[in-house]
Amino acid sequence: PFxxxxxxxxxxxxxxxxAAPTTPDNQPPAxxxxxxxxxxxxxxxxxxxxxVPQTTSLPLPACPEESPLLVGPMLIEFNMPVDLELxxxxxxxxxxxxxxxxxxxxxxxxxxxxIPFRNRQEHLKYWLYYLHPILQRQQLDYGIYVINQAGDTxxxxxxxxxxxxxxxxxxxxxxxxxxxxxxxxxxxxRNAYRCFSQPRHISVAMDKFGFSLPYVQYxxxxxxxxxxxxxxxxxxxxNYWGWGGEDDDIFNRLVFRGxxxxxxxxxxxxxxxxxxxxxxxxxxxPQRFDRIAHTKETMLSDGLNSLTYQVxxxxxxxxxxxxxVDIGTPS
Amino acid sequence: xxxQLSRLIFVFLVEMGFxxxxxxxxxxxxxxxxxxxxxxxxxxxxxxxNKLWCKSSxxxxxxxxxxxxxxxxxDDDITDDIMCAKKILDIKGIDYWLAHKALCTEKLExxxxxxx
Numbered sequence: 001p002f003x004x005x006x007x008x009x010x011x012x013x014x015x016x017x018x019a020a021p022t023t024p025d026n027q028p029p030a031x032x033x034x035x036x037x038x039x040x041x042x043x044x045x046x047x048x049x050x051x052v053p054q055t056t057s058l059p060l061p062a063c064p065e066e067s068p069l070l071v072g073p074m075l076i077e078f079n080m081p082v083d084l085e086l087x088x089x090x091x092x093x094x095x096x097x098x099x100x101x102x103x104x105x106x107x108x109x110x111x112x113x114x115i116p117f118r119n120r121q122e123h124l125k126y127w128l129y130y131l132h133p134i135l136q137r138q139q140l141d142y143g144i145y146v147i148n149q150a151g152d153t154x155x156x157x158x159x160x161x162x163x164x165x166x167x168x169x170x171x172x173x174x175x176x177x178x179x180x181x182x183x184x185x186x187x188x189x190r191n192a193y194r195c196f197s198q199p200r201h202i203s204v205a206m207d208k209f210g211f212s213l214p215y216v217q218y219x220x221x222x223x224x225x226x227x228x229x230x231x232x233x234x235x236x237x238x239n240y241w242g243w244g245g246e247d248d249d250i251f252n253r254l255v256f257r258g259x260x261x262x263x264x265x266x267x268x269x270x271x272x273x274x275x276x277x278x279x280x281x282x283x284x285x286p287q288r289f290d291r292i293a294h295t296k297e298t299m300l301s302d303g304l305n306s307l308t309y310q311v312x313x314x315x316x317x318x319x320x321x322x323x324x325v326d327i328g329t330p331s
Numbered sequence: 332x333x334x335q336l337s338r339l340i341f342v343f344l345v346e347m348g349f350x351x352x353x354x355x356x357x358x359x360x361x362x363x364x365x366x367x368x369x370x371x372x373x374x375x376x377x378x379x380x381n382k383l384w385c386k387s388s389x390x391x392x393x394x395x396x397x398x399x400x401x402x403x404x405x406d407d408d409i410t411d412d413i414m415c416a417k418k419i420l421d422i423k424g425i426d427y428w429l430a431h432k433a434l435c436t437e438k439l440e441x442x443x444x445x446x447x
Contacts, residue, residue, distance in 0.1 A: 214355065215352070215355065215434075215438075215441060215442075216438055216441050217434070217438065245433075248433070248434060283366065283367075283368070284366050284368075286366075286368045286369070288433075289356075289429035289430050289432070289433040289434070290429060290433070292433040292434065293432050293433045
């Protein structure tokens with residue numbers, strides 16, 4: 001006599017759900033046993049019009065292995081202005097600080113996306129405009145972290161990424177880290193922005209390189225390392241100031257720790273780069289080749305275990321968290 | 332015989348792969364690449380330095396071994412770049428290009444065109 005619309009008191013959902021009472025075949029109950037017992041008594045309110053608040057009464061299933069929301073190839077252009085207020089409205093499920101968790105399923109991918117940054121606000125607007133819808137379609141549990149280098153000494157991409165790793169973990173138990181340049185946009189949402197069993201190279205076919213890999217050891221642009229993979233290589237080097245070499249150093253680190261690079265195919269891996277001239281204070285680093293040749297030794301003492309920095313400011317914007325950091329100068 | 336010849340050609344191809352790799356990592360194939368650091372400047376596809384190899388106003392005391400003005404290495408005609416690079420190779424050796432030891436010691440086949 002008890003219909004399926006019998007309301008149950010709200011139960012915590014998702015990861016925090018305590019052991020829920022289940023029927024023998026492990027299906028969640030249509031109604032809580034307690035409520036059922038109480039209604040055995042005389043009082044029998046009219047319950048048929050009450051809807052079960054679905055999101056609070058049943059534990060969420062795991063998200064499917066491949067998201068059913070993907071569309072494949074997309075048109076990416078940089079010729080229209082972007083208004084971030086509008087983008088926030090277009091992505092109402094993205095929470096303050098650039099956080100999103102799928103509502104209908106539990107994602108195994110807890111991803112912090114780390115973007116090294118200085119004076120590239122226009123590029124960041126395009127990045128947020130294109131990536132938030134993609135990341136939501138990929139059903140990731142993600143957060144966006146823009147790591148802004150304070151001051152105007154030489155840019156140090158890898159050290160900023162190290163900072164991003166440390167700082168993101170203060171917010172949430174991320175298990176996967178995507179490191180993305182601010183000016184790279186994927187052209188196909190089947191290119192997963194999450195971690196794999198081996199370190200993942202995501203920007204494998206950039207328009208800048210004729211939609212192919214410039215060389216097989218290339219690991220720059222956009223990549224993803226699990227927390228464990230990142231820790232195994234002592235994170236990234238802190239001593240590459242200026243342009244170039246740090247991605248080759250990271251590649252070396254992975255190889256020396258017995259890992260290999262996992263990649264999507266060149267069709268799925270197509271990416272567009274927002275064209276720009278060389279930034280000031282990011283000139284080619286003349287020491288890069290010498291440093292790359294010595295990764296094996298330097299990785300032991302240059303990385304997470306030697307990382308020092310000072311956070312100057314943390315701003316939570318609707319679409320991202322910006323952490324402004326003083327990372328010092330070349331020693 | 333044909334085996335000897337094909338071995339020679341193979342060595343030649345590997346060397347070519349090696350040079351193309353070095354050029355990519357040195358200048359990104361940019362014939363107009365110009366990079367200054369520590370009081371000297373490197374020009375063009377092969378990033379030839381004005382400290383020793385070509386003439387520029389920045390380093391008036393340069394030996395100018397290639398006997399040419401450095402900005403000739405910034406146009407699309409790379410014949411003069413190649414001739415000077417050959418001189419550098421003869422006199423100084425491949426170590427002039429630091430990229431080679433760092434990034435061009437293995438997997439050199441990837442730099443050869445399949446169409447060859």
